[in-house]
Amino acid sequence: MNTDAIAISLDLINRHYQEPNRNRYESRYFWEELYTLIAASGFSAIEMPYEPVWQFGGRSGVPFNRYCVNTKYESAAKYRAVLSASGIGRVTGISFDPNLFMRNDNLNFYFGATGHFANEALAHAADMGADYLAISPSPYYGRIAQYHPDLEAQKEAFTQRTIELLEGLAAKAEALGVTLVLRNEYWSLFGGDRLFPLLDALPDSVKLDVDTANLFVAGVSATHFIEAQIGRIGCVHLTDTNFVDTQHVWKTPNPEFPDHHATQIFRDPGTGSVDLPHIAALLDRLNYQGPVICSARQTRDPFRALLRTRALLNQLQK
């Protein structure tokens, strides 16, 4: 595997959960130093989450949407120049998660806001020269159920509206030269095998995002999954975990923090139980040439995670 091309996701910075010193993450100076440290740890490509929340309330120091980028750098082009000067030559992809908009019992609000900001994210991906927009096709199953207790009865209608939203995005993505990929998350309404009917209903241009930890949590064999789906894989996230969901945690409102048994679900790459060297070898054997991204979301120490990830990739090169 050509590890030089592997990107690191900026989701390794904790933007949302309490921890000492996280206030730093909202200021521009933190990010501009981070880019140089990412480059120093051997990465020249990044993936960026697209988070509309930072454009509300005048907190534009987190560079995770168009508003923030334009506020701090005037344009995506000037921001890319800053990244480049820091040693980040490429933004491989943008990710988008609609959980922010599942906050009441109004599905029109959810689909309206998600559609609007997903389109923003897609246009931003094009501006940043990204290969793909990786979208979570639903919020947490349990969060939908929190506000829509009749979710099971509404699932067909929810799925149909999701398809319509994604069809619109797919057409725009094709026009922009960006690949739309669907994230496969264990907690999703469309997690595991539940994603395939959705994917089948969409144009062939829409691809699959393989996330190794998410598959592990769901008890799905990454080997079998990748072998079966290799033709429509649009990107691969090398993520790690020790957690297998045997208690239907995926159906709870906050599934990345299991309610009755606290644990860090997503571990720094190389420190969990996912056989990442085997998966990398499998991708090579299948001649997979698409984007590969390492993600250390939920890390307790982003700088340690960068070096742990580099240590893992060094192992893959041997």
Place this chain on the structure above:
Amino acid sequence: MPNIRYANMAHWKTIPYRKIDNFREFYYEDNSNSAYYSDWDNILKYQSALGFDGIELAPWDLADLLPLFGSPENFTQFAKERGVTVIGMFHGAHASHDQGHFDEAVRSGREAVDTIVKFGGTYMNTCPTQNYFGTGPLSRDEVQQCAKVMNEIGRYATDHGVKLGLHNEFFCAINLQNHRELIESTDPNLVHYCIDTAQIAIMGEDLLTFYNDYHERISTFHLKDTASAKQPDSVRYAQDPEITDDGRRWFWEPGQGELDLKGLYHALRQHGFKGWMSIEYDGSPDLLASMAMTRYYLDNELRPIYD
């Protein structure tokens, strides 16, 4: 019963767990302090242990908080079992200066009151409209429109046992030139005022003069310090000034800045203030340390003046 009871404004970022039952095991996953900041059980116990018997909620936390507890009432009971009362919630009255937004601004304000009532709270500290940048300067009519919205929400709040307190921020479209005009345009029976000590000082008000002028309107405080009073228009009217690019802080724990907080406490004694006071730690890298630092300052410097 003391005249002043102390609360914390909830500036905790998202707390992912309600209660961690496997604390030792969770700690040993990485031997870091993550476990110490991950559940409401401990966060509320920290508050209670440090003598902060109230919590003022932030509306942006509700989307994560409510799924954890199932309902506002459940959170209130959980907090009460740990010695903490929900005193109220902050509210942003977006675009209340805009006549075309009247119905939406009032509807949103009423919904916030309803939410506070469910939590058992009695304070709704309300930012009257959005940032100056992109909105200001407001015309006289727009200030009056703001006042109209505040009166309307204030009437509903009063009818439901909640005190609406205007809460101004140094970068808002309601700013130094129309701050007092707004206050004086609202009905004192329906609209009160929450003094954010640092925000109004940065905006350019003199803290003691302002309190003495408006002490009859003051429902509560957001108590925090600053070393950056009287900022120029170029700072206050800039785009997104609250979080600085270089990490410089506007706000400090009481006693760490330059405000005359002892003078304020003498004025509180003079006017016989009674009620809740929320401490705010926005900008702090360590909210637990800030809480302890504040408790020491309160007990040793401020409460001896007026309790």
